Amino acid sequence: MEDFLRVSQNINDVNLTEKKHDGVNRIGLIVAGCIGATAVGLSVLAFPFVSPALRKVCLPFVPATPTQIRNVMTALNGRNGKVIDLGSGDGRLVVEAAKKGFSSDGIDLNRVLVWYSRFSAFSNGVYAKTNFMCNDLFKVSLSDYDNVIVFGVSEMMEIIEMKASEELSQYGGRLVVCRFPLPSKPPTAIIGTGIDTVWVYDIERKIN
Numbered sequence: 001m002e003d004f005l006r007v008s009q010n011i012n013d014v015n016l017t018e019k020k021h022d023g024v025n026r027i028g029l030i031v032a033g034c035i036g037a038t039a040v041g042l043s044v045l046a047f048p049f050v051s052p053a054l055r056k057v058c059l060p061f062v063p064a065t066p067t068q069i070r071n072v073m074t075a076l077n078g079r080n081g082k083v084i085d086l087g088s089g090d091g092r093l094v095v096e097a098a099k100k101g102f103s104s105d106g107i108d109l110n111r112v113l114v115w116y117s118r119f120s121a122f123s124n125g126v127y128a129k130t131n132f133m134c135n136d137l138f139k140v141s142l143s144d145y146d147n148v149i150v151f152g153v154s155e156m157m158e159i160i161e162m163k164a165s166e167e168l169s170q171y172g173g174r175l176v177v178c179r180f181p182l183p184s185k186p187p188t189a190i191i192g193t194g195i196d197t198v199w200v201y202d203i204e205r206k207i208n
Helices: 002-054 066-075 092-099 111-123 154-170
Strands: 082-086 103-108 130-134 147-151 173-178 189-191 198-203
Touching: 066 092, 066 173, 066 189, 066 198, 082 092, 092 103, 092 111, 092 130, 092 147, 103 111, 111 130, 147 154, 154 173, 154 198
Parallel strands: 082 103, 082 147, 103 130, 147 173
Antiparallel strands: 173 198, 189 198
C-alpha cells in the first residue's frame, strides 16, 4: 500500500512539474511574441526616418527653429500666390505660411510626417489652405508655384539651383533657401546669421 501511495505521489509530482514547465514555456512564447511584435512595430515606424539615408541625396528630418521660421516668413513678406516647401518635414513652415494667408503645399517622402503635418494643419485651423503630398521633391514641378522653400543639404543645392532656374523662370518666382546657399547664383538678400541664415533668390521670368 505504501509503495502504491509513493508511486502515486511521484506521478503527481511529475504532472505538477510538467504543468509548471508548460506554464513557463507558454509565458516564454507570449513574451517572445510581444518582443517580436514590438520590434516589427518599431521598425515600421522608424523606416520612414531611416530611409532618407539610403537615397543618393540624404535629406534627414531636422525641424526648423523658431528663428528660422521667422526668417523664412520675413523672406515672404510682400509676396503672394502659392508656396511649396520641398522636404516639408513636420509641416511647420507650411502651416506658418498658411497662417500668413498663403495657399501652401508641402512635399516629403516620410509618410508619417506627412500625416502629422495634416493633423497639425487641422489643429491650427489652416487645413483648407494646405496640401501635403508624400512624394519625391525632385519630381514635383515648381512652375505651379510663386514661392519655394528649401531646407536642404549641400549635396542637393546644385540640383535645386538648376531645377529652380528652369521651372520658376516660366513665370518668375522666389526661392527661399535655408542652411545651405545655392552654389553659384548670388542671393537677392540674406536674412539672419549662423544656422538660422536664410538666402533669398528672385528668379526672373524668362522672356521667350
